Amino acid sequence: MKIICSKTDLLNGVNIVSKAVPSKTTMTILECILIDASTDVIKFTSNDMELGIETIVKGNIAEKGIVAIDAKLFSDVVRKLPDNEVIIETDDKYITTITCEKAKFNLIGKSGEDFSYLPSIEKNEYISLSQFMLKEIITKTIFSISDNDTNKIMTGELFEIIENQLKVASLDGHRISIRKVELDKVYENKKIIIPGKTLNEISKILSGEADKLVKMYITDNHVVFDFDNTTVVSRLIEGEYFSINQMISPSYDTKITINKKEFISCIDRSTLLCKEGDKKPIIVTISDGILNLKINSVMGSMNEDIDIAKEGKDIAIGFNPKFLMDALRAIEDEQVDIYFVNPKAPCFIKNDKETYTYLVLPVNFNVVS
Amino acid sequence: MKIICSKTDLLNGVNIVSKAVPSKTTMTILECILIDASTDVIKFTSNDMELGIETIVKGNIAEKGIVAIDAKLFSDVVRKLPDNEVIIETDDKYITTITCEKAKFNLIGKSGEDFSYLPSIEKNEYISLSQFMLKEIITKTIFSISDNDTNKIMTGELFEIIENQLKVASLDGHRISIRKVELDKVYENKKIIIPGKTLNEISKILSGEADKLVKMYITDNHVVFDFDNTTVVSRLIEGEYFSINQMISPSYDTKITINKKEFISCIDRSTLLCKEGDKKPIIVTISDGILNLKINSVMGSMNEDIDIAKEGKDIAIGFNPKFLMDALRAIEDEQVDIYFVNPKAPCFIKNDKETYTYLVLPVNFNVVS
Numbered sequence: 001m002k003i004i005c006s007k008t009d010l011l012n013g014v015n016i017v018s019k020a021v022p023s024k025t026t027m028t029i030l031e032c033i034l035i036d037a038s039t040d041v042i043k044f045t046s047n048d049m050e051l052g053i054e055t056i057v058k059g060n061i062a063e064k065g066i067v068a069i070d071a072k073l074f075s076d077v078v079r080k081l082p083d084n085e086v087i088i089e090t091d092d093k094y095i096t097t098i099t100c101e102k103a104k105f106n107l108i109g110k111s112g113e114d115f116s117y118l119p120s121i122e123k124n125e126y127i128s129l130s131q132f133m134l135k136e137i138i139t140k141t142i143f144s145i146s147d148n149d150t151n152k153i154m155t156g157e158l159f160e161i162i163e164n165q166l167k168v169a170s171l172d173g174h175r176i177s178i179r180k181v182e183l184d185k186v187y188e189n190k191k192i193i194i195p196g197k198t199l200n201e202i203s204k205i206l207s208g209e210a211d212k213l214v215k216m217y218i219t220d221n222h223v224v225f226d227f228d229n230t231t232v233v234s235r236l237i238e239g240e241y242f243s244i245n246q247m248i249s250p251s252y253d254t255k256i257t258i259n260k261k262e263f264i265s266c267i268d269r270s271t272l273l274c275k276e277g278d279k280k281p282i283i284v285t286i287s288d289g290i291l292n293l294k295i296n297s298v299m300g301s302m303n304e305d306i307d308i309a310k311e312g313k314d315i316a317i318g319f320n321p322k323f324l325m326d327a328l329r330a331i332e333d334e335q336v337d338i339y340f341v342n343p344k345a346p347c348f349i350k351n352d353k354e355t356y357t358y359l360v361l362p363v364n365f366n367v368v369s
Numbered sequence: 370m371k372i373i374c375s376k377t378d379l380l381n382g383v384n385i386v387s388k389a390v391p392s393k394t395t396m397t398i399l400e401c402i403l404i405d406a407s408t409d410v411i412k413f414t415s416n417d418m419e420l421g422i423e424t425i426v427k428g429n430i431a432e433k434g435i436v437a438i439d440a441k442l443f444s445d446v447v448r449k450l451p452d453n454e455v456i457i458e459t460d461d462k463y464i465t466t467i468t469c470e471k472a473k474f475n476l477i478g479k480s481g482e483d484f485s486y487l488p489s490i491e492k493n494e495y496i497s498l499s500q501f502m503l504k505e506i507i508t509k510t511i512f513s514i515s516d517n518d519t520n521k522i523m524t525g526e527l528f529e530i531i532e533n534q535l536k537v538a539s540l541d542g543h544r545i546s547i548r549k550v551e552l553d554k555v556y557e558n559k560k561i562i563i564p565g566k567t568l569n570e571i572s573k574i575l576s577g578e579a580d581k582l583v584k585m586y587i588t589d590n591h592v593v594f595d596f597d598n599t600t601v602v603s604r605l606i607e608g609e610y611f612s613i614n615q616m617i618s619p620s621y622d623t624k625i626t627i628n629k630k631e632f633i634s635c636i637d638r639s640t641l642l643c644k645e646g647d648k649k650p651i652i653v654t655i656s657d658g659i660l661n662l663k664i665n666s667v668m669g670s671m672n673e674d675i676d677i678a679k680e681g682k683d684i685a686i687g688f689n690p691k692f693l694m695d696a697l698r699a700i701e702d703e704q705v706d707i708y709f710v711n712p713k714a715p716c717f718i719k720n721d722k723e724t725y726t727y728l729v730l731p732v733n734f735n736v737v738s
Contacts, residue, residue: 073641073668080638103638107669269449269472272442299442300476 001065002089003037005057007081007100013044013057014075016230019201021071022048029114032068033075035088036112037061045118046071051198052118053205056229066112067094077105118233121224126217127161127187131227132210137168137179138203140330140356145196146172156193156237158244159223163189169244170196175323175346176244176359177330193241194223198234205230248348248357252339254312256286260336264328266293266304267321273297274321281318281363286310286340295321317343318365327358370434371458372406374426376450376469382413382426383444385599388570390440391417398483401437402444404457405481406430414487415440420567421487422574425598436463436478446474487602490593495586496530496556500596501579506537506548507572509699509725514565515541525562525606527613528592532558538613539565544692544715545613545728546699559587562610567592567603574599617717617726621708623681625655629705633697635662635673636690642666643690650687650732655679655709664690686712687734696727 005013017033025031025048034045042057067090078086081100089097094109138157146154158169164186169178202225206214217224225232267282273295274280285292288310294303317340327349328336339348343362350357374382386402394400394417403414411426436459447455450469459465463478507526515523527538533555538547571594575583586593594601636651642664643649654661657679663672686709696718697705708717712731719726 076641077638080634080641082634102675103635103671103673105638105642105669105671265449265451266472269446269474272445272449273474299439300474302472302474304472306471 001035001037001067002063002087003035003042003059003061004085004087005042005059007078007083007086009058010078010086013055014071014078016055016205017044017046017053018071018075019205020046020048020051020053020232027114027116029068029110030116031071032110032115033071034066034068034112034115034117036066038064038066045115047116047118049116050195050235051201052116052233053201054118054231054233063089065090067096067109068112068115069096069107069109073107077107118231119222121217121219121222121233123217123224123226125188126215126226127166128184128213128215129166129181130210131206131212131214132208133181134214134225135203135206135208137166137181138199141168141170141177141179142196142199142203143170143326143330144172144175144177145170147196148172152237153193153239153241156195157199158241159190159192159194160241161187161190163187169241171242171244174320174361175327176247176357177327178244178248178354178357178359180355190218191241192218192223193237193239195234195237198223198232202232205232247346248359249341249345252312252341252348254286254310254315254340256291256311256338256340257309257335258291258306258338260328260331260334262306263291263336264325266306267325267328269304270295270302271321271325273299273302275299279320279363281365282321282324283316283318283365285314285316287314315340315343317347318363319347319360320363323360327360330358331356370404370406370430370436371432371456372404372411372428372430373454373456374411374428376447376452376455378427379447379455382424383440383447385424385574386413386415386422387440387444388574389415389417389420389422389601396483396485398437398479399485400440401479401484402440403435403437403481403484403486405435407433407435414484416485416487418485419564419604420570421485421602422570423487423600423602432458434459435481436465437481437484438465438476438478442476446476487600488591490586490588490591490602492586492593492595494557495584495595496535497553497582497584498535498550499579500575500581500583501577502550503583503594504572504575504577506535506550507568510537510539510546510548511565511568511572512539512695512699513541513544513546514539516565517541521606522562522608522610524566525564526568527610528559528561528563529610530556530559532556538610540611540613543689543730544696545616545726546696547613547617547723547726547728549724560610561587561592562606562608563592564603564606567601571601574601616715617728618710618714621681621710621717623655623679623684623709625660625680625707625709626678626704627660627675627707629697629700629703631675632660632705633694635675636694636697638673639664639671640690640694642668642671644668648689648732650734651690651693652685652687652734654683654685656683684709684712686716687732688716688729689732692729696729699727700725 036043045054087099096107096109098105160167164183215226280297282295291306291308346359346361405412414423456468465476465478467474529536533552584595649666651664660675660677715728
């Protein structure tokens with residue numbers, strides 16, 4: 001095999017497929033990037049058996065062939081090459097020579113025989129949305145998936161298509177994040193659970209441009225994202241997602257409107273008094289026009305008032321500060337509405353159109369403290 | 370005590386004195402910053418018993434007093450306060466209230482009684498140099514001190530005053546870094562060893578401006594740096610520094626002139642093939658007009674030519690790539706001169722005026738490999 005690419009294109013391709021190279025695996029061949037120049041395009045592939053990525057790299061093929069090269073080493077070498085044309089050439093023992101200007105590397109490659117190619121998915125119907133939109137809904141919900149494998153479903157996100165709407169939800173037992181976006185047309189209703197890892201990696205690869213599209217193909221066991229010159233194939237998580245609609249109550253006893261930035265800074269300051277692992281709640285007391293936030297810990301105490309607009313009853317309620325912060329930080333609005341029922345029931349941060357809904361469970365606290 | 374400062378001034382003061390707060394100590398009082406407003410200025414002090422820092426913080430004293438507050442917590446709190454006027458007030462039990470806008474923290478302070486104040490040093494004669502100069506000579510030599518405590522002297526740097534010249538040197542057994550700068554006048558000859566930690570912290574505090582001065586006071590056991598509103602006092606390392614002049618040979622058999630940036634990139638690429646802890650040398654082969662750099666490791670091999678100007682004999686010599694890189698990166702010139710004697714003798718990277726000299730010991734290598 002002999003191919004010639006620019007360093008930039010090469011690096012771009014390597015960066016994309018590196019996202020699906022497993023860090024630990026018993027199949028060492030999967031620690032490689034497969035360079036396939038056996039047809040008329042140069043294709044890089046990586047696969048961790050749950051998530052697979054394929055991308056086309058611009059360049060010329062002087063001699064057709066296939067080689068698998070250790071992903072980490074290959075990516076380090078490419079990154080440090082001069083910014084110029086790169087020649088990648090293999091001999092019959094898969095010794096791979098990478099030449100750029102006067103620099104010449106010899107790396108030990110492998111035949112691609114044992115490599116697990118991506119499953120071939122029938123590509124018929126697809127859902128189309130902008131890269132920007134997909135990236136946004138992922139980054140603004142992904143923080144509330146669970147990293148605990150005991151409930152596999154919680155490690156993924158619900159992607160639900162209801163006519164011309166895409167609803168994305170994640171939950172970890174303490175909170176729920178929901179985002180809704182409008183699609184370009186009415187699609188067949190569908191409900192899948194996509195692994196959090198897949199979504200995390202995709203959000204890193206997506207350029208996030210509003211005028212570039214992603215095509216999403218859904219099958220019984222897989223989801224495929226097609227964009228730019230890249231194809232991402234991921235297994236789905238099996239099972240039925242939680243009935244989140246039942247967890248969201250439309251009624252409330254207290255509604256406040258608060259400046260998001262002020263509230264975030266205030267919560268952020270309060271976390272100084274929590275040692276890691278220490279589950280001290282912040283206590284939020286709402287009365288007419290004022291939200292008071294206080295915390296008491298072995299390290300000291302803090303107390304701060306924020307001006308708010310309030311409807312309904314007064315309330316005092318405890319929260320894990322991190323959960324409130326994560327939700328607030330994912331919101332783009334300057335003023336946010338928060339709805340409370342009682343000190344034992346979750347609060348909701350949502351806008352009128354409900355394009356976003358964040359539910360946070362309260363924490364018990366001793367009122368006397 | 371009650372003082373009023375701007376958040377900016379407070380943060381600046383905290384950042385400066387935090388550099389001398391020990392991370393581990395049996396004397397918990399030393400984990401505090403001492404706020405001394407018992408006179409007509411607000412003074413912050415920290416002391417790890419080897420290095421002590423004192424800085425004056427701008428502000429108003431409404432009520433005189435002293436308090437010691439946990440440095441980490443105090444610095445976190447100050448950092449996260451709104452950007453406004455801050456009031457720090459203590460009661461008779463040293464409970465310290467920090468108020469800024471509507472935020473109010475209560476922290477548990479201590480009396481300053483047990484705090485170790487800085488040793489009082491007689492300030493007579495001083496050496497004057499610019500902050501820029503001091504910062505430069507530290508950062509461009511500090512990387513070759515030893516972090517191994519078995520030879521205490523190697524963990525510090527030689528500061529030698531010879532008439533109107535300041536010479537700074539560090540060595541770790543594999544390499545030597547020497548910088549010389551001209552002082553404003555002739556001073557009494559002096560030779561001291563300053564702990565590396567002190568120099569590291571000072572280089573971080575110095576603003577590095579060319580028109581701001583540092584006064585350096587030297588006593589038998591201490592060195593004091595006075596600049597801006599800050600005083601840094603450090604113990605000296607006892608003992609006689611190595612006779613580095615004897616290690617530097619003026620003669621050479623090969624001299625090359627090489628583009629520094631090209632050489633650094635080339636060495637940098639070669640390090641990709643060394644695993645950490647792996648002591649593979651790079652082999653530099655010098656012939657007319659060309660420097661060839663190569664490395665062979667279990668991961669593969671690399672080979673690259675760089676154009677050079679050469680005087681004297683051809684030579685092949687092995688190096689630890691990190692040591693060459695550190696020296697080259699500390700040099701400001703675009704073209705550097707490197708002097709070689711033979712494959713067993715150190716090479717020297719220096720300029721004609723010898724304002725910098727970097728000596729690097731070679732590494733044995735098997736020529737056949």
